[in-house]
Amino acid sequence: MIEVRNLNKEFDGKPVLKEIDATFKKGVVNMIIGRSGSGKTVLLKCIVGLIQPTSGQILYDGKNFIGMKGRDVRRLRRDIGMLFQGSALFDSKTVLENVMFPLDMFSRKNKRERRKRAEFCLERVNLEHAANLYPSEISGGMMKRVAIARAISLNPKYLFCDEPNSGLDPKTAQLIDELIHDITMDFSMTTIVVSHDMNSVINIGDSVIFLNEGIKEWEGSKSEVMDADNEKLNDFVFASDLFKKIKVAEDIISEDGKG
Amino acid sequence: MQKQNHMNFIRSIESVGEYASLMSRVLSVPDRMREFVKEFFKGVYSLGVNSIWIVIIISFFIGAVIVLQIALNVDSPMLPRFTVGVVSREIILLEFSSTIMCLILSGKVGSNVASEIGTMRITEQIDALEIMGVNSANYLIFPKVASFVAFMPVLVIFSMFMGLFGGYIICLVLGTPSVETYIYGIQAFFRESFIWYSIVKSMLFGFIIASVAAYFGYNAKGGALEVGIASTNSVVINSILILVTDLVFTQLAMG
Numbered sequence: 030m031i032e033v034r035n036l037n038k039e040f041d042g043k044p045v046l047k048e049i050d051a052t053f054k055k056g057v058v059n060m061i062i063g064r065s066g067s068g069k070t071v072l073l074k075c076i077v078g079l080i081q082p083t084s085g086q087i088l089y090d091g092k093n094f095i096g097m098k099g100r101d102v103r104r105l106r107r108d109i110g111m112l113f114q115g116s117a118l119f120d121s122k123t124v125l126e127n128v129m130f131p132l133d134m135f136s137r138k139n140k141r142e143r144r145k146r147a148e149f150c151l152e153r154v155n156l157e158h159a160a161n162l163y164p165s166e167i168s169g170g171m172m173k174r175v176a177i178a179r180a181i182s183l184n185p186k187y188l189f190c191d192e193p194n195s196g197l198d199p200k201t202a203q204l205i206d207e208l209i210h211d212i213t214m215d216f217s218m219t220t221i222v223v224s225h226d227m228n229s230v231i232n233i234g235d236s237v238i239f240l241n242e243g244i245k246e247w248e249g250s251k252s253e254v255m256d257a258d259n260e261k262l263n264d265f266v267f268a269s270d271l272f273k274k275i276k277v278a279e280d281i282i283s284e285d286g287k288g
Numbered sequence: 289m290q291k292q293n294h295m296n297f298i299r300s301i302e303s304v305g306e307y308a309s310l311m312s313r314v315l316s317v318p319d320r321m322r323e324f325v326k327e328f329f330k331g332v333y334s335l336g337v338n339s340i341w342i343v344i345i346i347s348f349f350i351g352a353v354i355v356l357q358i359a360l361n362v363d364s365p366m367l368p369r370f371t372v373g374v375v376s377r378e379i380i381l382l383e384f385s386s387t388i389m390c391l392i393l394s395g396k397v398g399s400n401v402a403s404e405i406g407t408m409r410i411t412e413q414i415d416a417l418e419i420m421g422v423n424s425a426n427y428l429i430f431p432k433v434a435s436f437v438a439f440m441p442v443l444v445i446f447s448m449f450m451g452l453f454g455g456y457i458i459c460l461v462l463g464t465p466s467v468e469t470y471i472y473g474i475q476a477f478f479r480e481s482f483i484w485y486s487i488v489k490s491m492l493f494g495f496i497i498a499s500v501a502a503y504f505g506y507n508a509k510g511g512a513l514e515v516g517i518a519s520t521n522s523v524v525i526n527s528i529l530i531l532v533t534d535l536v537f538t539q540l541a542m543g
Contacts, residue, residue, distance in 0.1 A: 079415055106421035117416040120407075131420050134320050183420075 036085030057235035110180030170201035327431035336439030351451030373473015385447035390493035394526035405505030406515035440494035
């Protein structure tokens with residue numbers, strides 16, 4: 030479980046995150062949604078320690094990450110897997126080498142065992158056939174899957190995904206969503222997904238936080254998102270015609286039920 | 289205007305601090321020695337071995353031109369003809385093969401290192417390393433710096449040999465001075481310490497080239513344009529630092 034307490038972040042005196050309090054549970058997909066520029070990625074980067082917050086606490090299973098010393102930070106980070114928006118695969122390494130990299134750096138297993146584990150992770154994302162290809166030779170969707178395989182290679186406790194569906198077609202996006210969901214369940218991880226894609230929220234979001242201009246505007250489950258009594262959240266959710274139509278259909282069914 | 293100059297001065301001081309802080313992270317014990325050795329040999333190949341051809345070509349022609357210029361311009365009955373060989377050797381050994389060659393390599397190797405690391409920064413590959421708990425500065429920069437510094441003597445010796453060989457070919461073609469006189473000249477009053485001086489100086493320059501370029505790449509922000517700017521800045525700053533260091537080092541070692 031990850032807890033964020035009273036988190037603030039300013040850039041050059043301009044507040045980007047304001048007094049964020051949130052709890053991200055284990056074994057479920059926790060989603061952070063919001064418009065572009067609402068502070069979602071900054072919040073995620075604060076949680077993983079890529080950006081230093083101005084004030085507040087970030088607790089990983091009760092241990093405060095802020096103010097942790099270098100060696101402890103690095104030890105904690107070995108329990109973290111992250112899927113970046115642009116995949117962040119190492120260009121000079123093959124797909125298999127990318128997945129093996131965390132194992133090469135931190136695992137005490139011998140080379141054969143490390144390779145076996147990397148092959149297992151690639152099989153888990155259905156990419157065993159691409160092991161010897163370079164990132165430049167595979168598609169965007171495949172890159173995301175390789176990045177997921179690399180993120181889970183050390184069997185992390187926490188998985189972070191920054192816009193996992195950006196730049197993907199709807200079918201591939203759904204595949205990536207399902208993969209994130211299944212992996213979270215299989216390995217009982219604490220997963221946080223940053224997204225502005227409402228399809229993802231409906232597909233896999235177990236708990237949802239809505240950020241608006243750096244403030245946590247709303248929190249609830251995915252079933253509550255559509256019926257939330259929050260104007261800003263409704264503006265965001267029903268910006269899509271599809272969701273407007275779903276809402277209208279739901280209201281009609283509900284009226285019919287009453288009648 | 290005065291405020292702008294003041295800000296630029298503050299920024300320069302900050303950059304020196306950032307460079308020192310980065311080097312303190314770079315020059316630490318690698319997380320995995322096996323990975324360091326792998327990256328070290330990759331660096332030897334990409335930064336060192338891949339630079340041999342440019343060193344050979346440039347050294348050959350510049351060596352030939354140095355001998356040609358001296359032969360044409362130092363033409364006095366007061367000076368023996370073997371002076372051409374002596375002066376050419378001293379220029380090549382003391383300055384050309386270390387300083388001028390390093391200025392050229394700061395363009396090739398410096399821009400290579402800055403753009404490679406800069407691209408890794410803007411594509412979040414460095415963030416990915418940090419998230420994994422890897423000391424990204426040590427993992428990416430230390431093998432590059434170490435391999436380039438270690439390979440520098442090889443490049444310098446190639447450069448010295450090819451520079452002197454270029455002069456030999458000029459003497460062979462033009463016949464003035466004769467090949468025998470030139471060979472006598474490059475052996476006359478020879479001091480072995482000049483070779484060591486040149487090698488040590490070039491290793492120092494090698495450290496400057498790789499580490500300063502890595503600093504610019506590591507701190508790149510934005511997109512492809514900023515990577516290009518980082519690469520250009522690394523070449524400019526490296527050139528200035530090499531020339532200033534050359535002056536100081538020469539005074540300290542030879543003065």
